[in-house]
Amino acid sequence: MTHPVPALQAHRLCAAYHQQPVLEDITLALPQGQWTAIVGPNGAGKSSLLNLVIGSLVPLRGELRILGGSPAAQRRAGNIAYMAQQENMEWDFPISVHDTVLTGRYGLMRHDPLWQRLLPRHWANPDHRQAVEAALDAVDMADYAARPIGELSGGQKKRVMLARALAQQARILLLDEPLAGVDPPSEKLILATLERERSAGRTIIMVTHDMPSARVHADNVLLINRTLVGLGTPDEMLNDTMLARLAVGTPDAMRGGARVAA
Ligand SMILES: Nc1ncnc2c1ncn2[C@@H]1O[C@H](COP(=O)(O)OP(=O)(O)OP(=O)(O)O)[C@@H](O)[C@H]1O
Ligand SMILES: [Mg+2]
Known part of the structure; x- marks a missing residue:
């Protein structure tokens, strides 16, 4: 089933802490009902992106729509469930x-x-x-x-x-590193649970450093390192070329391109 309204739609989104940019010029759309893995190095801005989605961080510039509405309104309406990174x-x-x-x-x-x-x-x-x-x-x-x-x-x-x-x-499950530090049986259990949630029509947006799991389970992989490095299928994103690009970040000349997951 296709949904006309994206789960998440960002247009030239920028975020900063104390005027220090952590996310720059992010333009992308993620459809409802799919599983997206967000991958990037430490400090890339992955948790900050989730904080924007729940409305606890306000964009410095640009626009972010969740299910066609504002992040804070969607959170208040109970449409976004959020699991924070455990260290926090x-x-x-x-x-x-x-x-x-x-x-x-x-x-x-x-x-x-x-x-x-x-x-x-x-x-x-x-x-x-x-x-x-x-x-x-x-x-x-x-x-x-x-x-x-x-x-x-x-x-x-x-x-x-x-x-x-x-x-x-909730319609959107926002999970910050749900697989970090769990043993293999628990990881299997969590991934099977998320498979069931996706089958029930929920949107899963999961930050992870676990590329084998992203490769097997995700519909889309979003690579970020302060800027958007790429968005596509696991095969398109989790290869040597894209991961090398992720490690260095995106050159200025490539910034600002829109990416829409299929
Ligand atoms: N509350 C905050 N105040 C100031 N700077 C912050 C705050 N939270 C994060 N940052 C900075 O923003 C940048 C991005 O942090 P973020 O937590 O989004 O990274 P991340 O991609 O989730 O990294 P990790 O893989 O380590 O969890 C980092 O440089 C971090 O130091
Ligand atoms: Mg984080």
Whole structure:
């Protein structure tokens, strides 16, 4: 099924921290319902691009439309689920695995009638409970539901944070390095889960350094190193020529070209 409105559409997008540019002149479109892997070296601006998509970073110049609307509005509407890069998170909160995943549903709870929001958690809208349980099952962490999140290993935390994103049942899944630091069985599980999400029509935008997985699973690969180096199929992007270009960044003469994934 093709969707006329792109999941993400950027036009001459630039972003900066303290006037220091981190993304420059990015023009591209990603269709809905596809899996896009974002690949680039450390400091390339990959996480910054996701921050623009959730509206926590505002473009310095240019335009970014998500599902045809503004990033902040789409996030508020519950259309974007975001899993942050683990290194950027605090883990010493006294909160269980179950409740961590449930926090992913808080945006949706705003739509519950007031009386339901006042009920104890186990009596509240069963949709939330079912979504949390299904998400924990999907990443094989149901047995850990009552454990404090701070007591889990790195790979287990990653799976819980993916469950938190899945529980939101959003149209766009935005995942910052969901495969980093997980063992091979967990990686297989996460990739199978994402395959199912794509089959259900969701858009997956995943930052990764794991090129073999991107090659096998992604529909599109977006290469960025401050500027857009390329956007195309895994075969078109993950070859020696393009990866050499990615390592050095894009020469000034090549900047500003529009790329639209098929
Ligand atoms: N909050 C911030 N304030 C100032 N500079 C920042 C901030 N966040 C990121 N940067 C800078 O922006 C640039 C891009 O960072 P970003 O985190 O987007 O890179 P990345 O591609 O995700 O890298 P990695 O692969 O290491 O996660 C880096 O030079 C970084 O130092
Ligand atoms: Mg990053």
